[in-house]
Amino acid sequence: MANKYHSNLVVSASPHMVSPTDTTKIMGTVMLALVPALAVGVYQFGIRALVLTVVCMVACVGFEYLFNMIMKREQTVGDLSAALTGLLIALNCPSSLPLNIAIVGCFCAIIVVKQLFGGIGQNVVNPAVTARIFMFIAFATEMTTWPLSRISHVTEAVNPDGITGATALGQLGHGDGTLASVEYSNLDLFLGNCGGCIGEISAIALLIGGLFLIWKKIISPIIPATFIATVFVLGLIWGGIDGALFHIFAGGVMLGAFFCATDYVTSPTLPMGKVIFGIGCGVITMIIRIFGSYPEGVSFAILLMNILTPFIDNFCEKRAFPLPKPAKGGDK
Amino acid sequence: MGQKHLNSVHVDHFKNTAACATEVMPIPETVCISMSQHIGAPCKPLVKKGDAVKVGQLIGDTDAFVSAPIHSSVSGTVKEIKTMRNIMGGNDQMVVIETDGKQEVSEDVKPPVVDSFEDFIKAVRASGLVGLGGASFPTHIKLNPRNADECHDLIVNAAECEPFITSDHRLMLENADSILDGMEAIMKWIDLDHGYLGVESNKPDAIENLNKEIAARGLSDKIKVHVLRSTYPQGAERVMIYEVLGKTMKAGELPAQHGVILSNVTTIAFLGQYLKTGRPLTTKRVTIDGSAVANPKNIIVPIGAHIADVIEACGGYKAEPRKILMGGPMMGRAIYSDEQPIVKNNNAILAFAFEGDAKRFDIKEETGCIKCGRCVSACPFKLMPVSIAAAYDAKDAAKLDALQVMQCMQCGSCSYICPARRPLAFINQMAKGVVKEAQSK
Numbered sequence: 001m002a003n004k005y006h007s008n009l010v011v012s013a014s015p016h017m018v019s020p021t022d023t024t025k026i027m028g029t030v031m032l033a034l035v036p037a038l039a040v041g042v043y044q045f046g047i048r049a050l051v052l053t054v055v056c057m058v059a060c061v062g063f064e065y066l067f068n069m070i071m072k073r074e075q076t077v078g079d080l081s082a083a084l085t086g087l088l089i090a091l092n093c094p095s096s097l098p099l100n101i102a103i104v105g106c107f108c109a110i111i112v113v114k115q116l117f118g119g120i121g122q123n124v125v126n127p128a129v130t131a132r133i134f135m136f137i138a139f140a141t142e143m144t145t146w147p148l149s150r151i152s153h154v155t156e157a158v159n160p161d162g163i164t165g166a167t168a169l170g171q172l173g174h175g176d177g178t179l180a181s182v183e184y185s186n187l188d189l190f191l192g193n194c195g196g197c198i199g200e201i202s203a204i205a206l207l208i209g210g211l212f213l214i215w216k217k218i219i220s221p222i223i224p225a226t227f228i229a230t231v232f233v234l235g236l237i238w239g240g241i242d243g244a245l246f247h248i249f250a251g252g253v254m255l256g257a258f259f260c261a262t263d264y265v266t267s268p269t270l271p272m273g274k275v276i277f278g279i280g281c282g283v284i285t286m287i288i289r290i291f292g293s294y295p296e297g298v299s300f301a302i303l304l305m306n307i308l309t310p311f312i313d314n315f316c317e318k319r320a321f322p323l324p325k326p327a328k329g330g331d332k
Numbered sequence: 333m334g335q336k337h338l339n340s341v342h343v344d345h346f347k348n349t350a351a352c353a354t355e356v357m358p359i360p361e362t363v364c365i366s367m368s369q370h371i372g373a374p375c376k377p378l379v380k381k382g383d384a385v386k387v388g389q390l391i392g393d394t395d396a397f398v399s400a401p402i403h404s405s406v407s408g409t410v411k412e413i414k415t416m417r418n419i420m421g422g423n424d425q426m427v428v429i430e431t432d433g434k435q436e437v438s439e440d441v442k443p444p445v446v447d448s449f450e451d452f453i454k455a456v457r458a459s460g461l462v463g464l465g466g467a468s469f470p471t472h473i474k475l476n477p478r479n480a481d482e483c484h485d486l487i488v489n490a491a492e493c494e495p496f497i498t499s500d501h502r503l504m505l506e507n508a509d510s511i512l513d514g515m516e517a518i519m520k521w522i523d524l525d526h527g528y529l530g531v532e533s534n535k536p537d538a539i540e541n542l543n544k545e546i547a548a549r550g551l552s553d554k555i556k557v558h559v560l561r562s563t564y565p566q567g568a569e570r571v572m573i574y575e576v577l578g579k580t581m582k583a584g585e586l587p588a589q590h591g592v593i594l595s596n597v598t599t600i601a602f603l604g605q606y607l608k609t610g611r612p613l614t615t616k617r618v619t620i621d622g623s624a625v626a627n628p629k630n631i632i633v634p635i636g637a638h639i640a641d642v643i644e645a646c647g648g649y650k651a652e653p654r655k656i657l658m659g660g661p662m663m664g665r666a667i668y669s670d671e672q673p674i675v676k677n678n679n680a681i682l683a684f685a686f687e688g689d690a691k692r693f694d695i696k697e698e699t700g701c702i703k704c705g706r707c708v709s710a711c712p713f714k715l716m717p718v719s720i721a722a723a724y725d726a727k728d729a730a731k732l733d734a735l736q737v738m739q740c741m742q743c744g745s746c747s748y749i750c751p752a753r754r755p756l757a758f759i760n761q762m763a764k765g766v767v768k769e770a771q772s773k
Contacts, residue, residue, distance in 0.1 A: 005640050007669040010655040012695050013758040015744030016684075017343070017495065017661035020692065023702055023751045079699060121700035121752070220705075269705040269718065317719060317735075 023120075027080035029218050031087055033209035034259065038091065040205045041198035044149035045095035049198045053090035055099050059106035060086030067115045081120050085109050088128035088259060091199025092252070092299070093135070096147045101139045105131040125306040126266045129256075129299045136299070146170070146195040167196045168250040173295035179239055179246060186242065189249035196251070203249040210258030219262040222274035223281075227257040230282025238290060252298035253285065260299075266306040273309075273316040280305045336578075338571055338712040340563035341745045343662065345534060346495045349619050354502050354630040357645045359431050363406050363636030364673040365391065367425040368418065370462040371469050372398030377427050383410045386438040388612050391427055400470040401460045404429060405614035405634035407436040419658065419667045426673070429636070443610040452521040459606045460613040460676070465489055465567070465596030466659065468677040471603070474595065475522060477588035486519055486527040487576050487587075490597035491560055491567030493532060494660025497680040499617045500597050502630045504531070504538035508545040511597060513604030515555060522593060527555040528576050529597070534562040564662060565743040569594055571712050583739045598679065616678055620646045623693075624653040624683035633674050639681055640670040651685035654694075661693065662744045696753035707746035707756055713739050717746040717756040724763040729770030737763045 041049045064082040068075050076082075089105055109127035117123045136143045148165050166174065168184045175181020184194045192202025200206070213219045228248050235247035247253065252260075261267060261281050268277050281301045288297025368374035373396030379385060385404040392402035408431040418424045444455035457472035477483060488511065492500040504511065515527045531539050542557050558576045560566040570581045572594065579590045587594040602613060614635055621628040626647030633642050639656065643649060657664040658678055674681075686694045707717035716735060723731040737760055746756035 005638075005669050005671040006653050006656070007671070009653065009666065009668055009670070010695065011666045011668050012655075013755060013761070014664060014666075014742070015662045015748050015757065016655065016657055016664065016666065017693055017748060018696060018753060019341075019343075019749050019751075021749075021751050022753065023699055026702075026704070026751055076699070081702075119700055121702045264702045264704040269703060269708055269716070317716065 023079045023081070026218055027084045029216055030213065030259065031080065031084050033212045033218075034087055034091065034199065036205035036208050037199040037202060037255065038087070040192045040202040041091065041095065044192060044201060045147055045198060046150070048147075049090075049095035052093065052095055052097060052099065052102055052198065053087060056090040056093075056102050056106055057083050057086035059103045060089070060110050063107055063110040064115065067111055068119075071115075073119070076120055079120060082110055082114075085114070085127045085131075088199075089131050091255065092128060092132040092197050094143065094146050094196075095198050096145055097135075097139075097142055101135060101142055104138075105135040108134045121265050123265055125303055126260055126263045129260050129302050129306070133299050133303060144170070149193060149195055149201065165195050167295070168194055168246070169289065169295040172250075172289075179242055182246070182250075184250075186245045186249055189246065197255075200252045200255040203254045206254035206258055210254070213258065213262075219258070220271070220274060222271055223261050223267060223278040224257040226275050226278025227261055227281045227285075228253060230279050231285055234282065234286040238286070247286065247289065251289075251296045256281070256285075256298040256302055261302050261305070266309055268309055268312045268316065270313070270316040273312045276312050276316075277305050277309065280308065337561065338574055339709060339714065339745075340561065340565065340571075340712060341710045341749050343493075343495055343564040343745075343748060345562070346621075347498050347501070347534070348496065349621055349628050349630055350498045350501055350535075352498070352502070352629045354499075354506060354617055354632055357631050357633045357637065357642060359406055359433055359435060359634065360637050360641040360645075361431060362411065362638070363429050363431065363634055364416070364638060365402060365405065365427045365429065365636035366416075366418070366673060366675055367392045367402060367427065369402060369468060369635075369676045370398075370400045371467065372396060372400075374424065375399060375402050377413050377425060379410050379413075379427060381410055381412055384408075385410060385429060386436045388441040388614060389438040390440065390612075398470055398473060400457065400462050400472070401612075403460055403612040403614050404438075405636050406431040407434050408432045416671075417668075419665050419672060427636075437611075441610050441612070443608060444606070446517075446521075446607065449521050452517070455607065456603065458612070459603070461599060461602060461606070462613075462676050463596060464598040464602065464616075464677050464679065466663065466677055466679075468675075471595065471599055475518060475593065477586070477593070479588060479591075480522055483522060483588055483591050483593055484525045485577060485592045486515060486522075486524045487572060487592055487594040488515060488527065488529045488597050488600050489567055489569070489572050489594060490529050490531045490538070491572065492535070493562075493564045493567040494662050494664070494680070496621045496682055497619045497660050499619045499630055499679045501535050501538055503598055503601055503617060504535070505541055507601050507605075508541050510601040510604040511542070512545050512549060512551070512555070513607065514600035514602070515604075516549075516551075517603060517607055518593065518595075518600070519554070524593065525554070527551075529555070529557045530560050530566070530572050530576050531557055532560045532562045532566055564745060564748075565712065568712065568741055568743055570741060583741065613676055616674060616676065618642070618674065618678050619680040620682075621680065622653075622657075622682035622684045623687060623689045624649050624651045624656075624685040626650040635676060636673045638670070639667070639672050639674065642674060642681060643670065643683060649683065649685075651687055653683040654686040655684045657682040657684075662748065663742065698754050699752045701752050701754060704751060706749045706751065710745040710749045712743065712745070713741075715740055715760075717760060720763055721754065721756060721759045724759050724766065727766055729766050732763050732767050733770075738767060740764065 060082040109131035113127040235244035284301035375392030461471040462468040740760040
């Protein structure tokens with residue numbers, strides 16, 4: 001009789017089943033969506049772009065692994081979040097960036113921004129964006145030396161060394177502040193025939209990846225849509241339809257809107273918060289681009305809105321509920 | 333009119349047994365009938381050791397208002413009255429009956445004579461009927477609301493939104509007449525105007541069969557099949573009322589307060605059958621499935637059959653069971669031993685081996701919240717499990733109350749969808765305790 005029944009069964013609270021989508025799968029899908037942008041980058045800038053990408057990914061995973069080991073924390077590299085951060089850092093850098101600087105940037109992202117705040121989900125700001133800003137300020141020369149792309153129509157503004165040139169936004173900043181000083185056409189910017197960071201040059205590649213993420217329901221379309229729409233509208237005011245298209249295709253708007261601003265941890269949870277966040281990113285980007293002394297403002301915009309996210313969330317939470325609050329005491 | 337829907341999640345259906353015509357389980361050697369198969373006061377055994385009992389004989393009852401009598405599902409001899417730990421952790425009295433295999437039916441089993449509403453309610457109580465969808469609330473109380481004259485609609489919950497379970501589906505294919513009998517009786521005696529059968533769109537054959545039965549009876553203007561989306565949790569009481577009638581019902585309210593009588597389809601079908609035959613609730617159609625079961629199927633089992641015996645009737649285990657559920661994987665309860673008997677509200681027994689299926693069904697290591705917001709967009713009531721969990725960590729009762737955690741109905745959508753595998757529904761349940769404790773001070 002004693003053996004007739006199975007009495008060593010697992011007992012736990014319901015539900016007893018989970019969806020097939022876990023954190024690892026989400027991070028993996030985002031990396032997959034970045035492949036078109038990476039492919040364009042490698043095509044345009046050569047194998048050096050791929051080397052930089054691999055180094056950044058390995059460095060990020062390595063730092064997270066070592067940190068967890070030294071701090072005796074549970075190992076979290078398996079969730080692929082560190083690998084994704086590495087990929088995003090590389091895509092946000094010029095392909096000629098010295099590898100040691102890139103590794104310092106990865107240290108800043110993984111150790112300082114992410115792990116010291118408590119690891120995955122606990123960081124206040126986006127690690128990749130913060131690393132980019134850190135490198136941009138600390139290693140300004142290396143971070144703003146832009147190798148020419150393979151297909152480049154630029155003939156005049158090429159530097160004497162014949163290898164590097166300014167980005168479209170750089171040309172805008174150095175010139176008279178109008179589209180006339182930019183040597184790339186909007187079509188070049190859309191396809192990626194221009195100088196810039198590895199992953200930001202081709203709007204079409206980023207758009208494909210971003211729409212893939214929306215289709216897969218990995219990201220909500222609200223932040224990219226409001227971010228890009230805000231830039232577009234402000235660009236329209238600044239320089240008509242050409243100006244509007246220029247501002248959404250040039251620089252990091254596409255990369256930032258689809259892949260950096262949509263980072264779950266550092267963006268608002270509720271739809272209304274996402275709208276506020278997206279508009280905020282767009283406005284700050286355009287203020288820096290048009291009035292600021294830096295040619296590009298996407299990273300600063302995302303960083304600032306990251307910091308505001310808890311306040312936006314708190315603001316929206318109070319307005320979220322469709323059910324009237326139950327009367328105190330209820331039906332006793 | 334574009335209908336608004338509540339949030340829901342796509343849960344894999346795993347309706348493996350939908351095509352399995354229902355079989356009848358051979359009578360096991362012993363059955364173990366619990367005296368507590370309903371919400372409310374447990375019954376007292378009316379038989380003692382050595383008594384001979386017959387099928388349908390009353391063996392447990394009580395004078396308490398919220399209760400339902402219990403009948404023997406077999407003929408045989410009472411072996412003992414024992415106490416056994418139930419799946420909720422409490423102790424229940426059980427009447428253990430050694431069967432004789434003859435299945436002699438008690439003389440008391442005869443069709444009830446119903447001439448008035450009072451007779452009807454009395455008959456429903458005598459049948460031992462409770463809510464068979466899961467809550468096991470005594471049906472004679474549900475069908476006798478204080479504001480009966482304000483009730484106009486009957487909703488029959490036939491969504492069967494839990495994965496794996498197909499017993500209601502089979503019922504709709506095999507016993508559509510009983511369902512309509514039950515609906516007609518309730519609508520007649522409580523004087524309701526409209527009847528709705530809420531069925532998910534993933535059961536087109538059941539919908540067709542019901543429509544055919546409704547048309548054959550000429551009831552098309554009174555009774556309608558309402559086709560629901562095939563997402564979870566369409567079968568939750570409050571979701572069902574919203575989807576069918578567009579009425580928002582809050583936690584703690586009863587459907588009758590909104591003029592609705594809502595009952596599970598198996599409950600209704602049993603009622604229809606009982607009014608004809610007078611045979612009390614002694615058997616249940618259950619779905620037996622899961623990776624540890626050799627021959628998953630739908631099977632009619634006597635109430636009180638040990639789960640091990642029921643599985644044996646389905647070819648036994650093909651792999652060592654690691655987890656056995658009473659009910660579906662979303663809201664079902666894990667049992668600690670397959671010695672547990674079948675009770676009235678069982679609609680499925682699922683046994684998992686965690687071999688090929690561990691990724692979906694085994695307990696998961698919780699990882700860090702990535703604040704993706706999937707739990708928020710999954711919740712039918714737009715609660716924010718991510719914020720509730722944070723407030724629960726801080727044991728902040730006021731914040732939890734403001735986040736309306738008391739509205740949570742434990743559907744489990746948040747835990748299901750969470751990519752970090754956090755037990756959010758469980759945290760909500762614990763958080764309710766924090767709020768209640770603070771309010772009672």
